[in-house]
Amino acid sequence: MDKSQLNDPFEKARLEKGIGHMNDQGDPVQMLLRLKDVRKAAHQWKNFQSGGEDIGRIVVPSEEKIRDIRQIPFEVDPPEHGEYRALVEAWFKRPLEDEYQEKLHKQIQSLIDRVLQMDSVEVVSELALPLQSRALTLLLNIPYEEAETWIGWGTHVFRSEDTALDGDKANILYKYIDAQIDKAIADPGEDLYSVLLDADFQGRKLTKEEVKGVMILTFAGGRDTVINVVTNTIAYFAEHPESLNRLKKEPEVIGKAVEELVRYFSPLTHMGRVVTADTHVCEHAAKANSRISLCWASANRDASVFEQPNEVVLDRKMNPHVAFGFSHHKCLGATHARQILKTLITVLADKSPEISILDAKENIEDLDQFKRKVGFNSLHVQFKYTT
Amino acid sequence: MVKITFITQENETITVEGNSGSIMELAVNNTIKGIDGDCGGVCSCATCHVHVAPEYMEVVGPPSEIENDMLELDDNVTEYSRLSCQIPLKETLDGIVLKVAN
Known part of the structure; x- marks a missing residue:
């Protein structure tokens, strides 16, 4: 009964020191572990910046060596950050529209119907990846068939099985996006590429490089994270059929359950910032031009804020929680992600299958001082109708 | 039915009625601009920030510690700030005026 459990490896360090240490490719990171500290640092963009010259450095592990395109608005600080964000905010709220939700429901229902017919399902590659890829066609407003290309890339955009960062894999995505931008220039439509190319920014149009920066963020930010949430959710309901039954009987709890599962899973462990001037974080010195990280996963288990932090309390x-980040840079794709999880739970509760875990290989992140389970490399399950 | 008036950032005044749930839910159901309620009301997103008209502050009451921590780091915080997801609709709020903070 513990395969779906995600332990909290940060507890001791969070209580005793409030920070942790990670050596990332020779560029150390001080990890902030307490909720209040994480939120304050996320808010203080002048002291802890996301922009700056070293593109890719705020990501942990750092992508400095494999990327020279700035992700937008993610790697830009206010006030420009707000101007970029204003261009895309309404677009990323489209998951609240009825038509979007109906299409997403149809996609997820058909995937679940399919896995219900199979003897055994490898959830990461046969459910989570297709689900994430197909849903992304809605977010970009492009034809459904395009998802097949992305499914073919495998589960990670930047990572291979044997290496945390894979420049060749990243190049596939960059070249693909270049080609799609050129296509949208030649034949504009109603997709996100075309909307961005037509957007006005500071009295001019966005450059191709800026459009590419938004698109890379959209692809990369919502891939591993959504795949982990979907896979962890299946594992959780496999071991907690009573929870699925409850959500079937009390659908009004689903909204709270979405927030709680996202808190518990915290699909993005942490995100970095670069310190702009000598300062302190949680009473520890932080030198100018060093890195800190905002550890969402640790903050979300902070017992000074959350009662029973290591339990899933569906109606909390x-x-x-800060699973979608906090303040200026909070996740742009959160509306889409929430809608995916809400729909998945709704469809699962409706079908109420019995889910048995046959085999599970955990995905453990190596954070130096901490080893954190973030999901699964593979998860074989069997879905069975109970009625 | 309880009557609630919202004044948006564009100075639009909208009066709506409800009898259950939270002020945030009422606002979202009536598409009040500036009240998004992204997290559905669990005090995690601060997208439902309002300024309570001073004369109603006593009826509404002060924010909890968790809510206060959220408000502390939000824009346009005043002594009349509340997250509307944390204010349940009740009879005593009838006629209240709330200014959308962001």
């Missing part, structure tokens, strides 16, 4: 009423 006060849940000030």
Whole structure:
């Protein structure tokens, strides 16, 4: 009964020191572990910046060596950050529209129907990846068939099985996006590429490089994260059929359950910032031009804020989690991600299959001082109708 | 039915009615601009920030510690700030005026 469990490896360090240390490719990171510290640092963009010259450095592990395109608005600080964000905010709220939700429901329902017919399902590659890829066609407003190309790339955009960062894999994505931007220039449509190419920014149009920066963020930010949430959700309901039954009987709890599962899974462990001037974080010195990280996964288990932090409390009423980040740079794709999880739970609750875990290989992140399970490299399950 | 008036950032005044749930839910159901309620009301997103008209502050009451921590780092915070997801609709709020903070 513990395959779906995600332990909290940060507890001791969070209580004793408030920070952890990670040596990332010779560029150390001080990890902030307490919720209040994480939120404050996320808010203080002048002291802890996301922009700056070293593109890719705020990501941990650093992508400095494999990327020279700035992700937008993610690697830009206010006030420009807000101007870029204003261009895309409404677009990324489209998952709230009825038509979008109906299409997403149809996609997820057909995938679940399919896995219900199979003897055994490898959830990461046969459910989570196709689900994430197909849903992305809605977010970009492009034809459904395009998902097949992305499914073919495998589960990670930047990572291979044997290496945390893979420049060749990243290049496939960059070249693909270049080609799609050229296509949209030649034949504009109603997709995200065309909308961005037509957007006005500071009295001019966005450059191709800026459009590419937004698109890379959209592809990369919502891939591993959504795949982990979907896979962890299946594992959780396999071991907690009573929870699925409850959500079937009390669908009004699904909204809270989405927030709680996202808190518990925290699909993005942490995100970095670069310190702009000598300062302190949680009473520890942080030198100018060093890196800190905002550890969402640790903050979300902070017992000074969350009661029973290591339990999934489906109807948790006060849940000030930071799984989608916090403040200026909070996740742009959160509306889409929430809608995916809400729909998945709704469809699963409706079908109420019995889910048995046949085999599970955990995906453990190596954070130096900490080893954190973030999901699964593979998860074989069997879905069975109970009625 | 309880009557609630919202004043948006564009100074549009909208009065709506409800009898259950939270002020945030009422606002979202009536598409009040500036009240998004992204997290569905669990105090995690601060996208439902309002300024309560001073004369109603006593009826509404102060924010909890968790809510206060959220408000502390939000834009346009005043002594009348509340997250509307944390204010349940009740009879005593009838006629209240709330200014959308962002």
